[in-house]
Amino acid sequence: xxxxxxxxxxxxxxxxxxxxxxxxxxxxxxxxxxxxxxxxxxxxxxxxxxxxxxxxxxxxxxxxxxxxxxxxxxxxxxxxxxxxxxxxxxxxxxxxxxxxxxxxxxxxxxxxx
Amino acid sequence: xxxxxxxxxxxxxxxxxxxxxxxxxxxxxxxxxxxxxxxxxxxxxxxxxxxxxxxxxxxxxxxxxxxxxxxxxxxxxxxxxxxxxxxxxxxxxxxxxxxxxxxxxxxxxxxxxx
Numbered sequence: 214x215x216x217x218x219x220x221x222x223x224x225x226x227x228x229x230x231x232x233x234x235x236x237x238x239x240x241x242x243x244x245x246x247x248x249x250x251x252x253x254x255x256x257x258x259x260x261x262x263x264x265x266x267x268x269x270x271x272x273x274x275x276x277x278x279x280x281x282x283x284x285x286x287x288x289x290x291x292x293x294x295x296x297x298x299x300x301x302x303x304x305x306x307x308x309x310x311x312x313x314x315x316x317x318x319x320x321x322x323x324x325x326x
Numbered sequence: 327x328x329x330x331x332x333x334x335x336x337x338x339x340x341x342x343x344x345x346x347x348x349x350x351x352x353x354x355x356x357x358x359x360x361x362x363x364x365x366x367x368x369x370x371x372x373x374x375x376x377x378x379x380x381x382x383x384x385x386x387x388x389x390x391x392x393x394x395x396x397x398x399x400x401x402x403x404x405x406x407x408x409x410x411x412x413x414x415x416x417x418x419x420x421x422x423x424x425x426x427x428x429x430x431x432x433x434x435x436x437x438x439x440x
Contacts, residue, residue, distance in 0.1 A: 217369075246427055256416065256430040269427065304369055314360055315428060317369035 215239070217318035219305050225324045231293040234321045237286055238307030246315060247280055247290050248304040256304075262288065295325045328353045328419045332431035340439045345389075345404040347434045349417030352398065358420040359400045360428065361391055365413045373415070376400060387411070412438045 218237040226232060238245050246261040260270040262282045270280070277296070282288040292299055302322050306315040333348040351357055358377050362370040374385025381393045391402045400417060414435045418428040 255432045258427045261427050306370075314372045314375050317362075317371070319367075319369045322367075 217305055217307050217316055219303075219318035219321050221321060222319065223322045223324075225326065226295060227326050228296050229294045230325075231291065232295045232299075232323060232325075234290040234303050234305075234323070236288045236290070236305030236318060238288070238305070239309070239316055240286065242307035242309045242316070243285070244308040244315075245282060245288050246306040246308070247288070248306065249301045250304060250320070251301045259290070259303075297325045299323065300325050328357065328429045330417050330419050330429055330431040332415075332417050332434050334434055335432060336435045336437070338437040338439060339407045341409055342406050345402070345407045345411065345436065347402040347415050347417075347436065349391075349400045349402065349431060350398050351400060351417075351419045353419055359391075359393065360418045360420070361385065361389070361400075361402050362416045362418060362430075363387075363413050364416065364433075370416060373402070407436075407438045409438050409440065412436055 217239055220235045244263050247259040249257050249259055257272055259272045260280045261268055265282045278292055280290045300323055302320045304317050304320045306317045308315045329352040331350045339345055356378055360375045361373040363373050364370045373389050374383045374391055376383050376393045384390045389404045391400050393400050414433045416433045417431040420428050
């Protein structure tokens with residue numbers, strides 16, 4: 214079975230540029246989560262969706278960050294404009310019901326120069 | 327509110343020795359608890375989960391964890407460490423009965439010496 218698929222795996226761009234991260238959850242999963250991982254702050258939840266609807270976006274750091282889930286098989290996390298402090302590994306995860314574990318993608322390693 | 331504390335950001339053991347990674351949780355309701363492992367440059371993989379059934383939970387790769395309500399703990403153990411166990415381990419708690427997210431601990435990096 215295909216797991217959670219994230220693209221790109223690596224992204225290097227200059228500050229001020231728009232960055233779009235993509236995620237395809239596991240088919241049939243109805244929850245999708247975006248996390249950010251850094252050495253300083255560890256794993257942080259940014260936002261999560263249930264049935265394509267954003268449930269909690271309190272972890273989104275600033276208005277420069279936005280996330281969408283137009284359908285059950287695709288989500289994007291966008292940063293505009295990007296800043297060097299946004300450099301991190303961004304993970305997408307999906308889950309299929311209330312108390313089952315989340316399944317993680319391999320992450321996107323983002324470097325903002 | 328739920329929270330997780332992992333004691334020790336770095337644990338080092340010799341190959342063949344016991345692995346013990348500590349996790350304490352805080353939850354006002356029966357928790358759902360998880361251990362994940364992260365190998366370098368990879369995402370998190372589920373090791374095991376506790377969802378109010380048996381208190382001793384067996385996971386993949388020979389790991390197990392015991393839920394102790396009286397101690398609010400969910401420590402991860404493995405009788406004999408293998409070099410391939412070197413990774414970062416995360417404990418997480420989820421509010422039972424909700425679609426809520428996982429609350430992760432800071433992680434414990436396990437090193438295995440030959």
